Amino acid sequence: MDLRPRLDGIPMEIMENIVTLLALSDTCSLRLTGREVSTKSSQGIFKSHFRNKTITTSSTEQLHRAVSMTQRQGFGCLLEHLTLVGLPKSRNPKDAAVLLGQTMKNLRLGLAGCCLPSLSLVIADGVKFEDYSFIEDSSSWQSVWETAAECFEASMRALSVSEIPIESLDVFSGVTCCSLSLDRLATIQDLNLSASLQRLKRLSMSLSHHMVYDLENRESEESEEMQALTTGERNTRAICKFLQHCPVLEDLQLHWYTLRTTNLTNAISEEELFFDRVAQSCQFPFLKRCTLKGIRTSAATLLSFLRHMQLNSIEMEEIQLQLGEFRLVFDYLVKHMEQLEHVHLNDLWERRLIYFDAPGEPHFPGSEPPIGPNTLTRTGTDARMPIKYQYSRGYALGSVKASQWRRKKDMQYGPPSE
Known part of the structure; x- marks a missing residue:
């Protein structure tokens, strides 16, 4: 009986450990040494490359x-x-x-x-x-x-x-x-x-x-059509x-x-x-999960959209209401979304940027004392707690934080730099 160790006699578990140490190209070379070796070296780790x-x-x-x-x-x-x-x-x-x-x-x-x-x-x-x-x-x-x-x-x-x-x-x-x-x-x-x-x-x-412009002729005017x-x-x-x-x-x-x-x-x-x-x-x-970012719409449209579903997660960022108030939307979420477990709201606008009645700091300082954050995140049973907000009575102060906030908004939502 031949007792010399053979490559194709290596147990499957040991072969898997060997393959974890090899580059994909080396594993491919190893597979060419024999049918049994090919089978053993072509399991979980090798397949993960694909x-x-x-x-x-x-x-x-x-x-x-x-x-x-x-x-x-x-x-x-x-x-x-x-x-x-x-x-x-x-x-x-x-x-x-x-x-x-x-x-x-x-x-x-x-x-x-x-x-x-x-x-x-x-x-x-x-x-x-x-x-x-x-x-x-x-x-x-x-x-x-x-x-x-x-x-x-x-x-x-x-x-x-x-x-x-x-x-x-x-x-x-x-x-x-x-x-x-x-x-x-x-x-x-x-x-x-x-x-x-x-x-x-x-x-x-x-x-x-x-x-508006094509690559070859950026100065061209758009057609009336x-x-x-x-x-x-x-x-x-x-x-x-x-x-x-x-x-x-x-x-x-x-x-x-x-x-x-x-x-x-x-x-x-x-x-x-x-x-x-x-x-x-x-x-x-x-x-079940809905994320809206950078959208312009109205409170009535948002409500109409939400009434056709039962969400367990909603995220809204940089939403601008041209008509109506978020108050109606928030009330609907907490009263009628029975499976809601996650809410994330950030930079929401009505006539102005809104500030939530919750612990936290705003994105940038203003001329009046801070009244709450511009971001609200709730999970679990807290997701269906009433959501209240207000407007700042002052104006934004020029600051590093305000500048970074504006640049980040431009980067995420435009318009692009020329």
Whole structure:
């Protein structure tokens, strides 16, 4: 009997410990030494390398590799979270959507449940900030918006072709100074996304109104058609149609980024009130968690939106009511949201910024003694306690804190620096 130690005789648990010490390339080499070794070294640790993958949409090499890795139900079909990355200084190849579509077709055939758990769209090397201030040598916001549009369109075309269901979709919500302009949703209205979005449970989107200037001719004037109210109405209907593809949403996060604050056309003014149309046209009966940031609306619209759901978590930041008072909204939350367990409110505006009757300090000093914080967070049974607030009687004092607060707001909600 041969008593010499053999590599393929190593117990599974010991092999797993060995693999934890190896780089992926070394583990791949180890798997080539024999069938038994390959089996033992291809368990939990090795498979974990394939659960999260990133594809740069402008890289032809990465796109082709993704197609190859997901063929024949290989390890690529262990994928749980796919991140698609756009680069502002690179353009997508013409066949980017086709290659992404083939990858997703392969995943639909190979993934457990024929469903991709998570898809995220991000931009790398975009607009950069330091201490909430724009860094001059970073990408321009115009190139970031164009890249985001390309990345989104290629992704949606791939989903339409593959018909792969997804459970979570993040559209640039984790990227500072990057949003999808509403007119880009209008360009994909004819795609059949029902199969991919009908099982979607979590959706995060950062949105903005359409770009006024194109990259080649920034000084050009918009046409009368682009400025018209009908253009804004078309674009707001597009976001509603997209949301209507998602009938079982449990978690919705909407963020609005303002591209300009002056010389607003009828189209832009309509787009900035997109949430009013969403509240009117969309219903989310299964929604449990809702986050709204940078939204302009009215108290009546917010109430109409909330009456169709029973939330256990709500977050609102930088919300501006053009009509009505938050008092009505807060009363409805504490009296009628019976499952509410988490409330986070920050920088809410009626006629002025509101201050909560709660322990804490405001974001910046004022001319009068502080009357409470601008942020309120409650959890558990406290989430349904009455929410009271008031206005400051004084005015904001110039200070480092006030300056940082304003710069942070501009960074998160716009408008972008030129």
